[in-house]
Amino acid sequence: MTKSHAALDWLAGQGGAMETLLAEVVDIDSGSRDSAGVDTVRERFERFFAEHDIAADLAPTDGGACLAARTGPASNGGHVLLLGHMDTVFPAGEAARRPFTVERRDGRRIGRGPGCADMKAGLVMNAFILAAFRAAGGAPLPLVALYTRDEEIGSPSGRAVIETMADGARACFNAEPGRKSGNVVKARRGGTFYRATVTGRAAHAGGAPQDGRSAIEEMARKILAWHALSSENPDITVSVGIVSGGLAVNMVAPSCEAQIDLRFGDVATGERLDAEIRAIAEACARDGLSGAVERMGGFLPVADEPRTQTLVNRYLSASRDLGHDTRAEATRSCADSGFTASLGVPTVCGAGPVGGDAHSPEEYVDLDSFVPRAQAVALTILRLAERG
Structure with missing residues (x-):
């Protein structure tokens, strides 16, 4: 043998x-x-x-x-x-x-x-x-x-x-x-996981909402923009799987966090989408709001x-x-x-x-x-x- x-x-x-x-x-x-x-x-x-x-x-x-x-x-x-x-x-x-x-x-x-x-x-x-x-x-x-x-x-x-x-x-x-x-x-496919944060300004939701800047509202805008990056190409998907934010129901939310899952078919596409995800994270619709994103981990294809x-x-x-x-x-x-x-x-x-x-x-x-x-x-x- x-x-x-x-x-x-x-x-x-x-x-x-x-x-x-x-x-x-x-x-x-x-x-x-x-x-x-x-x-x-x-x-x-x-x-x-x-x-x-x-x-x-x-x-x-x-x-x-x-x-x-x-x-x-x-x-x-x-x-x-x-x-x-x-x-x-x-x-x-x-x-x-x-x-x-x-x-x-x-x-x-x-x-x-x-x-x-x-x-x-x-x-x-x-x-x-x-x-x-x-x-x-x-x-x-x-x-x-x-x-x-x-x-x-x-x-x-x-x-x-x-x-x-x-x-x-x-x-x-x-x-x-x-x-x-x-x-x-x-x-x-390759993939990347991100944690995005938005910082806003707290205010009384009923008494003075105009004084606040809602981090949740801003994050909602970003989520729609991230999801829009998904395409008919089956190799590309962008999905927000976790969202959390706010401190009280009667407070304009001063903070919000989201976790993003990106999937891509090749390295060049992954790099392009990474740049777009980061640009969306950092751009805010109003003054008094700021956004940031960090890479948590990921894979190559x-x-x-x-x-x-x-x-x-x-x-x-x-x-x-x-x-x-x-x-x-x-x-x-x-x-x-x-x-x-x-x-x-x-x-x-x-x-x-x-x-x-x-x-x-x-x-x-x-x-x-x-x-x-x-x-x-x-x-x-x-x-x-x-x-x-």
Whole structure:
């Protein structure tokens, strides 16, 4: 038995162990701003890697420590990066309200719970891929599995460590959930998140409204202008998702805040829209009002280009040879894969277990896809090594 067969065969017997680890980490609250919860998830994977004799080090960031696990031959480049994020969009207490459960659907086993697909299943899969090569006697290429902590808010601290770990990589597999169709992702839009503020002047809403300057009224004007930036081009959307302001119902509102979600298909378009969003934020209709905007985080697009398509095709070929009819598609959502792709690293996104309905109580992961998806990535790595 060759090492390549040994790694795939080892993975074939790990479905139950993968599910057990998934249940543990899904039952840990790890919202993006829940630093302690994200640390608890990280510590669980630290123990996993220690149990499998895999080196793992902390990668400090301004937002807390990420985790980088390594196996295979030592190298300063030419490695394969397995990417994933530990944070979810859910608030504290959600794991207790909706702990991990398993049900049957159309003859398949489905796992449920906050973050089960996006993307704790992918984190588990990446860990077991490294363990498979370790159990098989070693990886043919240097492998790095990176566990980041703030993707769901635009990776404000994670981007730098991702770009550092991607430097010199020959390929990246981002373990975001596979599409409901079972497809992987070959292209994604970019996106930016903003926080805009308007400062006005308080006054009695009934007795002297003329003395005030309503920050809420001004923000309403801006929201209409931002939304008007969306176009018939499906790659461009601008949406205000959160608005808050005012101090009392009978007071002209002295302040207002809004959070903006921008999506774009290419970097040049993103830069143009960024300038327009900022201009709208700063221009006010009346004196006595001021506006400002700050970037909270965001993503670069994954372009459908030859170097990525070559890696995607290799993955699809490996998956077919394992007996699966996997294809590739573009998606309108954003991910950390944009950072690796923008550096010229061929990147396959949506390589994790198949799932759907992320960011909702209906989120699910297809547990039967755990082993096939892990094997497909492992076989693609083996073939990359064969091709040099």
